Amino acid sequence: MMAHQILVHATTSGGVTTVEALIKHPMDSGFVKGKDGKLIPPHYIEVVEFTHKGKLVLRGFWGPAVSKNPFIRFSFKGGASGDPIGVSWVDNKGETASMSAAIM
Template sequence: MSNTIKVRTNIQDGLAVIRLLIKHPMTIQRLDPKTGKEIPAHFIDKINIAKNGESLINANWGQGVSKNPYLSFTLTEAKKGDRLLVSWHDNKGETDSTEFVL
């Protein structure tokens, strides 16, 4: 079970609405107001989603995505029992993933 990815799904008549909430700071490069030192950016740069082992979404993200990003999409031809794998990678090498069944 993922520590950073929350999933909600709704499947009806072959359509599945998938909602993902990813806990991540998604910060831009900035200066510390107290010390004036540079604080490096920390953001998700890749997100991948696969259904039953077949790649569905491969997205490159950047600093313009807000804190704790929310991603929603509709999956056609969805069936109960389909397995989805969601994974992300950030610019500091951190990763997380979760697999769930519709």
């Protein structure tokens, strides 16, 4: 199992919070061959979720077409400086990662 890392940055201005996240994950499609000529098994994030103060604000259903180490940016209404933003994901192998950060 690899070390999964999530980097999150969230800011708020004018009643709108903007969230940016970089998720370290191989996102292998299962259609690419390794140096040995064999297919690399599929390993990709299937569901990613973002919460604000425990309430779901975005759920994404991803698949093998998403690039390695995906970056996502989105905005939602509400949020204040210091409020928690949570992010979690589950991949096709059942691996998970989660973290939270404060809105700046």
